[in-house]
Amino acid sequence: MRPPASGSPPSDDPAPETYRDYLYRFAVLQLRDPHLAEDAVQETLLAAVTAKSRFAGRSSAKTWLTGILKHKIADLVRKQSRETPLADAIRVEAVRESDEFDALFRQNEHWSSPPRDWGNPERALENKHFWDALEDCATLMSPAVARVFMMREIQGLSTEEICKEVGISTTNCWVMLHRARMSLRLCLEQKWLGDGAGGA
Amino acid sequence: MITCREVTRLISEGHDRRLSLSERIGVRLHLMMCNGCRNFDAQLRLIRKACQRLANGEAPLDPRER
Numbered sequence: 001m002r003p004p005a006s007g008s009p010p011s012d013d014p015a016p017e018t019y020r021d022y023l024y025r026f027a028v029l030q031l032r033d034p035h036l037a038e039d040a041v042q043e044t045l046l047a048a049v050t051a052k053s054r055f056a057g058r059s060s061a062k063t064w065l066t067g068i069l070k071h072k073i074a075d076l077v078r079k080q081s082r083e084t085p086l087a088d089a090i091r092v093e094a095v096r097e098s099d100e101f102d103a104l105f106r107q108n109e110h111w112s113s114p115p116r117d118w119g120n121p122e123r124a125l126e127n128k129h130f131w132d133a134l135e136d137c138a139t140l141m142s143p144a145v146a147r148v149f150m151m152r153e154i155q156g157l158s159t160e161e162i163c164k165e166v167g168i169s170t171t172n173c174w175v176m177l178h179r180a181r182m183s184l185r186l187c188l189e190q191k192w193l194g195d196g197a198g199g200a
Numbered sequence: 201m202i203t204c205r206e207v208t209r210l211i212s213e214g215h216d217r218r219l220s221l222s223e224r225i226g227v228r229l230h231l232m233m234c235n236g237c238r239n240f241d242a243q244l245r246l247i248r249k250a251c252q253r254l255a256n257g258e259a260p261l262d263p264r265e266r
Contacts, residue, residue, distance in 0.1 A: 022261050025261045026254070026257075026259075026261060029254075060257070062257045062258075063256055063257035063258065064257075065257065066255070066256065066257025067257065070255065101205070104205075105203075105204060105205045108203065109203030109204060109205040109206065110203060110204045110205075110234075110236075111204050111236040111237075114204075114235065114236025114237075114239065115236050115237075115239040115240040115243055116239060117239050117242075118239070118242065118243055118246060121242070121245065121246045121249060124246055124250075125246075125249065125250060125253065128260060130250075131250075131259060131260055131261065134247075134250055135261065152216065153247075153248065153251035153252075153255070154251055154254060154255045155255070156255065159216045159217065173216075174212075174213050174216055174217070177212060177213075177215070177216055178208075178209055178212035178213065181212050181215075181244055181247060182208070182212070184247055185240070185243045185244070185247065188243075188247075
């Protein structure tokens with residue numbers, strides 16, 4: 001008996017089903033709709049079973065499944081953008097943003113409470129509390145801000161592509177992304193470092 | 201010197217477009233003198249890195265109570 005060819009999936013490769021919970025959380029983070037997220041995960045797992053032979057251990061099963069799911073999410077987000085355009089919501093958010101940031105800066109536009117040192121980034125990325133906080137904080141972003149942010153940072157679209165899909169100006173897009181990052185980092189400082197846990 | 205508010209906006213936009221030479225110089229000079237903005241810069245880099253891991257399926261989204 002010869003050992004199996006190195007190109008085939010290892011026999012101890014976990015079944016796609018094992019990743020259902022992870023995939024769901026990945027999907028709901030971006031879609032913000034439990035039913036849509038469930039559907040996207042279901043379709044991903046189905047696609048995975050039919051395409052299993054093509055997987056052949058090129059990457060980890062988790063990375064492979066995430067790749068399939070990302071395509072499904074991109075389609076769904078495109079559909080969401082057509083059905084519930086965010087242009088108006090985003091224009092409102094863009095105006096609101098300047099007020100919200102006022103508290104962060106003093107009259108002379110320097111920090112009133114400066115960002116803290118988060119320590120070694122690699123250690124943060126190994127820290128489970130960091131990921132829990134990131135997930136919670138992403139969920140707290142307003143839907144309009146979150147959609148633009150996820151398109152940019154998770155789906156990796158350029159701002160030009162986002163503008164076209166969502167129907168906003170480039171400037172509004174930059175404002176939204178800045179707002180998203182600012183609110184994320186504020187939230188992370190509270191949720192991740194606020195209780196003294198995590199960090200360097 | 202440009203303000204912290206302006207620098208944070210530029211740092212964030214630097215993740216989405218190529219900043220002009222004068223913008224880059226302004227940011228760099230400010231960062232040499234401002235601890236808060238240096239931390240802000242590092243925080244945004246970490247957030248981006250985390251999102252890339254997430255997008256690559258390398259994030260430990262372990263089961264929690266929903």
